[in-house]
Amino acid sequence: MRDRGIRYGGDYNPEQWPEEVWSEDVTLMVEAGVNLVTVGVFAWGELQGGPRQELQSGWMDRVLSLLHSAGVGVDLATATASPPPWLSAVHPEILPVSATGVRLSPGGRQHYCPSSPAYRDAAIDLVRRMARRYGDHAALELWHIGNEYGCHVPACYCDVSASAFRRWLRERYADIDELNRAWGTTFWSQRYRSFDEILPPRAAPTFPNPTQRLDFARFSNDELLACYHAEKSVLRELTPDVPVTTNLMGLFRPVDGWAWGRQMDLVSVDRYPDPADPDAHVGAALVADLTRSLGKGRPWYLTEQAPGAVNWRRVNAAKSRGQFRSWSLQAVARGADAVLQFQWRASAAGAEKFHSAMVPHAGTDTHLWREVVTLGADLRRLAPVAGQPVPAEVAIALDWESWWALELESHPSAEVRQVDLLMEMYRPIYEAGIVADLTHPGADLSRYRLVVLPALYSVSDEIAANVDAYVRDGGVAVVTYFSGIVDTDDRIRLGGYPAPWQEMLGLSVEEFAPLPSGTSDPLTGPLASRTSHALRWEERVRLHGAEALLTIGGGPLEGGAAVTVHDYSRGTAYYLATSPDPVTTARVVAHAISRAQVASAASVPAGVEAVRRGEHLFLINHADGERRVDIGESARADLLTGSMHSGAVTLGQGDAVVLGPPQAPVR
Numbered sequence: 325m326r327d328r329g330i331r332y333g334g335d336y337n338p339e340q341w342p343e344e345v346w347s348e349d350v351t352l353m354v355e356a357g358v359n360l361v362t363v364g365v366f367a368w369g370e371l372q373g374g375p376r377q378e379l380q381s382g383w384m385d386r387v388l389s390l391l392h393s394a395g396v397g398v399d400l401a402t403a404t405a406s407p408p409p410w411l412s413a414v415h416p417e418i419l420p421v422s423a424t425g426v427r428l429s430p431g432g433r434q435h436y437c438p439s440s441p442a443y444r445d446a447a448i449d450l451v452r453r454m455a456r457r458y459g460d461h462a463a464l465e466l467w468h469i470g471n472e473y474g475c476h477v478p479a480c481y482c483d484v485s486a487s488a489f490r491r492w493l494r495e496r497y498a499d500i501d502e503l504n505r506a507w508g509t510t511f512w513s514q515r516y517r518s519f520d521e522i523l524p525p526r527a528a529p530t531f532p533n534p535t536q537r538l539d540f541a542r543f544s545n546d547e548l549l550a551c552y553h554a555e556k557s558v559l560r561e562l563t564p565d566v567p568v569t570t571n572l573m574g575l576f577r578p579v580d581g582w583a584w585g586r587q588m589d590l591v592s593v594d595r596y597p598d599p600a601d602p603d604a605h606v607g608a609a610l611v612a613d614l615t616r617s618l619g620k621g622r623p624w625y626l627t628e629q630a631p632g633a634v635n636w637r638r639v640n641a642a643k644s645r646g647q648f649r650s651w652s653l654q655a656v657a658r659g660a661d662a663v664l665q666f667q668w669r670a671s672a673a674g675a676e677k678f679h680s681a682m683v684p685h686a687g688t689d690t691h692l693w694r695e696v697v698t699l700g701a702d703l704r705r706l707a708p709v710a711g712q713p714v715p716a717e718v719a720i721a722l723d724w725e726s727w728w729a730l731e732l733e734s735h736p737s738a739e740v741r742q743v744d745l746l747m748e749m750y751r752p753i754y755e756a757g758i759v760a761d762l763t764h765p766g767a768d769l770s771r772y773r774l775v776v777l778p779a780l781y782s783v784s785d786e787i788a789a790n791v792d793a794y795v796r797d798g799g800v801a802v803v804t805y806f807s808g809i810v811d812t813d814d815r816i817r818l819g820g821y822p823a824p825w826q827e828m829l830g831l832s833v834e835e836f837a838p839l840p841s842g843t844s845d846p847l848t849g850p851l852a853s854r855t856s857h858a859l860r861w862e863e864r865v866r867l868h869g870a871e872a873l874l875t876i877g878g879g880p881l882e883g884g885a886a887v888t889v890h891d892y893s894r895g896t897a898y899y900l901a902t903s904p905d906p907v908t909t910a911r912v913v914a915h916a917i918s919r920a921q922v923a924s925a926a927s928v929p930a931g932v933e934a935v936r937r938g939e940h941l942f943l944i945n946h947a948d949g950e951r952r953v954d955i956g957e958s959a960r961a962d963l964l965t966g967s968m969h970s971g972a973v974t975l976g977q978g979d980a981v982v983l984g985p986p987q988a989p990v991r
């Protein structure tokens with residue numbers, strides 16, 4: 325790929341506009357510093373008029389040469405995300421079916437069954453034609469396969485999917501008795517005589533078999549990935565040198581980011597924090613850290629964000645306080661080499677006409693357009709940061725298979741949600757100015773000083789041993805409740821919870837006691853303040869070696885351990901048997917951070933984000949007012965303005981600096 329610093333641009337849908345608008349588009353792109361646009365994501369209907377027909381490529385040819393002549397690179401979509409009406413008219417069986425048996429109609433988008441051979445054949449035919457036509461086009465930088473896989477249809481329950489599911493199960497279990505064992509079918513008289521009797525977990529009178537649901541989640545992810553892979557194989561064959569990506573959706577449960585990340589040359593993500601949420605930047609940071617981690621630390625692309633409001637929430641708040649800029653800089657700080665938006669020019673028609681865009685309906689004499697141009701200039705100045713790594717000494721474990729199992733029905737509490745627990749543990753690390761990677765719990769953990777395992781409900785023997793070995797070898801682990809509870813078939817690991825880690829944690833759990841929402845119990849002990857309290861969950865813990873840092877101070881479990889620490893061989897294992905209130909959680913995490921000797925990028929006041937990327941220190945003010953940050957006596961140049969800073973930097977609301985390495989102290 326051409327080296328052009330940070331990429332800036334967005335989804336460009338010229339097919340929605342008369343051709344005379346296109347030249348204005350490229351002129352404005354140049355003015356804004358746009359150097360990459362994603363073209364053709366929903367253009368199948370405009371590119372092909374019927375099954376296996378030649379491409380109607382004239383318009384696309386003209387668009388690509390126009391962009392190229394203006395120096396704008398292209399992330400070319402394979403255009404397979406929204407089949408045109410002719411495809412479902414000829415092949416109605418491609419239309420997906422919901423768990424309740426409703427066949428979804430065309431008229432929206434993504435109306436295809438991922439297992440449908442007719443859909444896959446038509447998609448591959450289109451990709452082949454696109455790659456032949458544009459594979460060696462000078463503007464082509466990157467292939468964008470599909471779009472947000474699984475976003476609207478994460479799983480299909482039709483008869484075609486049912487046969488594909490049976491094939492998938494045969495492959496996994498070979499023998500029906502093995503499936504019966506894994507699924508625990510002696511329960512509720514569910515024993516199958518053959519694979520032919522199995523259906524997807526369609527709507528049932530009560531809880532469907534949990535392992536059937538879990539396997540269906542695995543199958544559905546595999547089927548979506550197979551769609552992606554089918555397209556990627558064509559591109560690899562015809563354009564082996566052009567990298568491929570697809571836009572993931574961050575903490576999106578149906579799609580296993582680790583499996584997908586391995587299949588992408590460049591990992592990319594769409595990120596839409598809610599401007600109405602004063603804490604949105606924290607979740608946005610987590611998604612950035614996740615995306616970087618899915619690509620094993622390589623630079624990633626922010627493929628979509630909104631310059632202003634979206635149109636798909638109930639109430640769609642506009643961005644304020646320089647949020648477009650500060651959230652974009654946050655992405656770059658956390659490893660992004662591209663900041664792309666949905667979309668370039670706001671649509672005049674269709675379901676997204678009220679979604680903001682880089683060129684708003686009101687044109688260029690607007691606040692939003694000026695912000696677009698300002699950000700383009702900022703990103704140009706950040707070129708030295710492109711390609712730089714974001715080092716992390718802390719990791720948070722996330723395993724999609726465990727997440728699928730964690731949030732099945734009929735559990736002790738429906739309020740134990742993966743993303744909530746993840747956020748509760750991530751926030752205090754973020755606020756301490758420490759960058760965390762996300763990691764699969766089975767990966768090599770040895771390069772981290774601290775590993776946090778929030779509600780890692782299901783663990784294989786290998787994962788259980790991996791975490792145990794990490795602590796034995798000197799690591800510091802923080803494990804929360806409802807971790808290590810079942811194996812990968814969702815069968816309980818017997819003998820007290822969490823069976824695989826009792827020795828490591830120095831305790832065992834006899835009984836769960838989740839708290840109804842809105843209730844809490846006080847917490848006491850060395851890490852408690854006067855207002856510390858336990859939320860969501862408690863359990864009856866029996867200590868055998870661990871020391872209680874927090875104790876339940878009321879209710880039926882009064883006197884029981886709530887948070888513990890245990891020295892185990894050369895390492896330390898913390899255990900949270902509850903969700904303490906946020907301030908107390910931060911104290912627990914700070915204890916673990918100090919035990920692990922992890923350093924912050926900078927000591928920052930609340931609301932200021934500090935991240936080190938390469939040799940640059942990003943300081944971004946998300947708070948409601950001005951903030952001062954102490955940066956030490958050495959002078960440091962701000963890459964954004966060229967000004968020198970030393971002592972303290974004052975950041976206005978929404979403002980940021982990107983400081984270079986310290987220079988000689990100012991006398």
Ligand code: GLA
Nearest residue numbers: 471472594628634666676679
């Ligand atoms: C997703 C899609 C885009 C668009 C945006 C709107 O990210 O990929 O096509 O619909 O949402 O926010």
